[in-house]
Amino acid sequence: MVSIFRPSDFHVHLREGPILNHSLNENLKHFQRILIMPNLSNPITNSKILLNYRNQIEEIGSNQMDILFTVYLNDDWSIKDLENSYQNNLFFAAKLYPKNATTNSTSGVGDIRKLSKHFEILEKNSIPLCLHGETIAPFDDPFEREKIFLNKELVWIQNNFPNIKITLEHITTKDAVDYVKENKNIGATITVHHLLENTNSFLGDLLKPELFCKPLIKNRSHQLSLQKAALSGNKKFFFGSDSAPHLSKKKFNSQCCAGVYSSKYGVSNLIEFFSSNNKLKVLDKFLSINGNGHYSLDFNKKKITYKKIKNFKFVSKTRCNQDYLIHYNHYNAFWLLNK
Ligand code: DOR
Ligand code: ZN
Numbered sequence: 004m005v006s007i008f009r010p011s012d013f014h015v016h017l018r019e020g021p022i023l024n025h026s027l028n029e030n031l032k033h034f035q036r037i038l039i040m041p042n043l044s045n046p047i048t049n050s051k052i053l054l055n056y057r058n059q060i061e062e063i064g065s066n067q068m069d070i071l072f073t074v075y076l077n078d079d080w081s082i083k084d085l086e087n088s089y090q091n092n093l094f095f096a097a098k099l100y101p102k103n104a105t106t107n108s109t110s111g112v113g114d115i116r117k118l119s120k121h122f123e124i125l126e127k128n129s130i131p132l133c134l135h136g137e138t139i140a141p142f143d144d145p146f147e148r149e150k151i152f153l154n155k156e157l158v159w160i161q162n163n164f165p166n167i168k169i170t171l172e173h174i175t176t177k178d179a180v181d182y183v184k185e186n187k188n189i190g191a192t193i194t195v196h197h198l199l200e201n202t203n204s205f206l207g208d209l210l211k212p213e214l215f216c217k218p219l220i221k222n223r224s225h226q227l228s229l230q231k232a233a234l235s236g237n238k239k240f241f242f243g244s245d246s247a248p249h250l251s252k253k254k255f256n257s258q259c260c261a262g263v264y265s266s267k268y269g270v271s272n273l274i275e276f277f278s279s280n281n282k283l284k285v286l287d288k289f290l291s292i293n294g295n296g297h298y299s300l301d302f303n304k305k306k307i308t309y310k311k312i313k314n315f316k317f318v319s320k321t322r323c324n325q326d327y328l329i330h331y332n333h334y335n336a337f338w339l340l341n342k
Pocket of ligand 2: 016040247
């Protein structure tokens with residue numbers, strides 16, 4: 004039996020339409036708080052779209068779970084609308100996508116220096132900035148994108164706007180771990196799949212579309228750096244699943260979409276990982292304490308318990324809109340929440 008605080012996931016894609024129904028209900032089973040991403044097919048770039056998305060979610064219902072919204076930072080946001088929306092508590096953090104870095108990022112930012120006015124609003128209002136930390140340039144190696152971003156863009160943001168609280172999302176490299184450790188006003192999320200997979204499991208044998216995500220999964224030595232950071236309990240590192248459902252027909256075709264849907268088995272995988280490393284006493288830090296601390300949020304300290312079930316049979320997909328969503332699960336084991 005394992006006893007933990009009900010987890011928080013600080014990076015989730017709930018999507019829209021039929022997928023939203025599934026992903027929201029799945030998240031309700033596991034989390035007390037989630038921070039949700041704004042890269043909808045029509046990205047959240049003004050208060051009208053934001054309100055519409057809030058209503059869609061409210062209609063389904065969110066029970067006891069605290070849902071924190073992000074907005075999609077780009078030039079389309081009028082400064083006034085951005086500031087008013089924040090002051091009216093319509094969103095919690097701003098997300099920056101480099102142009103063409105990932106799913107629905109064609110409206111992302113080409114040159115971050117052109118967003119200075121928006122960064123000023125973030126700094127003035129203490130709005131957290133969540134970064135997809137990759138530089139997209141035609142001749143750079145996709146495996147190097149995160150590392151290049153650190154020196155090229157992140158240093159610039161931190162030098163010019165030192166008071167913005169930054170979250171470097173879904174980090175994948177030792178370079179990112181070191182950067183976050185060495186600098187002020189910055190924390191990082193780590194996903195389950197980047198913790199538990201590496202280039203061998205992703206493409207060392209047959210290519211696994213279900214592990215294709217951005218940033219790309221890196222080699223074993225980067226994986227070990229992420230594991231060390233998560234298991235250390237260092238308050239700068241916390242859970243953000245980047246759970247990103249796509250319909251199966253969009254994963255298994257000639258142009259595979261980036262994204263790993265991990266909400267169903269994510270917590271179970273983390274319990275198994277921390278437990279097999281004899282670090283269960285650090286799990287609450289990674290799953291609840293550090294992330295909420297980073298964002299200065301209080302959270303429910305009531306403990307819940309999980310037990311490992313015998314004869315686990317992995318259900319790899321869920322029916323959705325005449326298609327399927329593919330679940331990610333690393334271990335042949337399952338930790339079930341005691342009701
Ligand atoms: O793999 C990813 N999928 N990475 C992201 O940054 C976005 C996400 C998505 O929205 O599908
Ligand atoms: Zn994401």
